[in-house]
Amino acid sequence: MSYEPKIVGFLCNWCSYTGADLAGTSRIQYPPNIRVIRVMCTARIDPTFVVDALAKGADGVLICGCHPGDCHYSEGNYKAMRRFPLLKRLLKSYGIEDERVRLEWVSASEGQRFADVVTDMTERVRGLGPSRVHATLLTDQRER
């Protein structure tokens, strides 16, 4: 059987989750690999959520929030934006490929953009092949 990547999405309620809903009402099609978890704001996304998702078997993690300047809570997305490079640096040091974790801005009116981002991300993660994080952790546990 061919490999189907598992992607966890963390979407902010006000822009991106609404944008994803709009993709639905507009019947814009995209790959079914993404599983969305709704948070009120991208600022709520603790970097450990991303690490946890990878540890539990996600092949990719997509974070989507309001465009800079459009945050419902004025600047929560800037907070997410500033945390993100630190998280990426950490993931890199563990050998996790850059393209597995992505931060994108999707507004409530950008259903098409959400579909495009998910399609692109799914294809890239598919290209990388399965993440080794989950399997490595399992082996480690067994050896211990």
Place this chain on the structure above:
Amino acid sequence: MQNCRIGVYVCNCGTNIAHIVDAEAVKEAVSKLPDVTIARSYRYMCSNPGQEMIVKDIQELGLNRVVVAACSPRMHERTFRNACKTGGINPYLCEMANIREQCSWVHVADKLAATEKALALTNAAINRVRYHEPLDPLTAEMCPTTLVLGGGIAGLTAALELAMAGHPVYLVEKSDHLGGNLARVDLTAPYLDSARDLLTERLVRLRQNPNISVMLNSQLKDLTGFVGNYSATVATHNGHELPQEKTLHVGNVIVATGYKEFDASRITHYGYGKLPDVITSFEFEEMLRAGRIQLKSGRPPQYVAIIHCVGSRSKEFHAYCSRVCCMTALKYAHEIKSALPDCYVSDVYIDMHAFGKGHEDFYKKSSEVKTLFLMYGKNERPVIRKAGPGDDCQMLIEVDEKLSGERIEIPADMVILMVGMEARPDAGEVARLVNISADKDGWFIESHPKLDPVATTTDGIYIAGTCVAPKDIPDTVAQARAAAGRILAKIAKGKIEIEGVFAEVNEDLCSGCRMCNELCPYSAIVFDEVKKRSHVIPAACKACGACVAACPSGAIKGRHFTDQQIYAQIEGVLA
């Protein structure tokens, strides 16, 4: 975690879900999961029988958690929370899985994968709901005093409306007088009644009303608190002395800070500021108010040309229409013709926007007073140049006239530039102070452009008039009264109910580092100097969760979006 008895309901949404997702299979699969007392699949969960099914199961099977796999929670979360409430359990013990907007509708071609995804999402919701806790709304007092920012027609109207209902109002105006931009206008279109009369009526009633405190030369400096209980710092300038600051306790705020006119000198080839008799519409209003239409030389003009859309409807400046200039230009034609019957008036426009009540009649009437109408293309602005010694006018205007398709040259002694409206340069600063948003043009953003046009995304902050977008006097007044009406309804209720979702600090874990104090966009977290711990003011918290993710001690819990709930969800989608 108490002993969970979960009811899971998989909605078919007619065929919207069930045509793609195998709802029966999802139901079968989840019915085998631990803690799932009952799993059902039904045609329309949001229908009355669907909701009653939940109510009945809660009562008969003793459910204490409910999961509905259906449409987006943005659609029906409230519906199912209410069903839980009717059934006798706390409404927050409910969770939805979005298997329509984010599943069946977007994966039409792959039924198997869509079903698998629907199962994963439902599984995540079941995982999450185990950690849900009952939450109760809070109530807070509603201070009946309102702060109105801006003393133009919008602010005056809103203030009067509130004061006449018997509630105190602070009317804060930046300049040294009330009336705003309307005070600079002579007559108003289309009924030609005087702006001065409109304003005088408002001002007289305002002065007679003891509930209104007018603060001139004043500006908002700071706003803290939350709906019903804001604390506003207002600075008043008195001559050369240092500004005096006053703190006001208010329940709501109406922002009615108005607009600024477009700077005509930005379109250099119209020669504004260089050619003496090229003037803006506001400068012409001044002449009308003084009762003398004359050139810089003191002579009355023989030819007047009015150019529309100066700064509006253009790629380089503002793409939007300023809405009032077309009718104002027609009004000028009227006023010029009645003062100087021999004067030739030409009206150079892109499109004539006569959209309002009485406007089309007014346009017709203006055509009858012998005004020459010339239409120019959006991207082919008329060219103004100085006339030669042989001409009987000062300037010549060349127009690529669209209707005739010819290049027409018209004489002009005076050119009136119909300058559009733009957001005030300090709009961004005001937006930041009251925590609302402005769009790319600087206009304040409504809570909903159609259904909620005077509220904002911040509770207790309302917007009215031309700070929202260009609009005429009737629309401005309607908005001002609407904003006041919204506030009156809240004051009448007396207390405000605040959702039970907010952040809370565990004082045993808090190290007192105060990182969260700075991070909170609502200043909802305060530091207790005695205990050396931070705590959240629930009514001020909007539950964004920024502090929860940032707390280095993990001392802050985001109610209804707890770490546990999210981890359980992550595990659920990946199972």
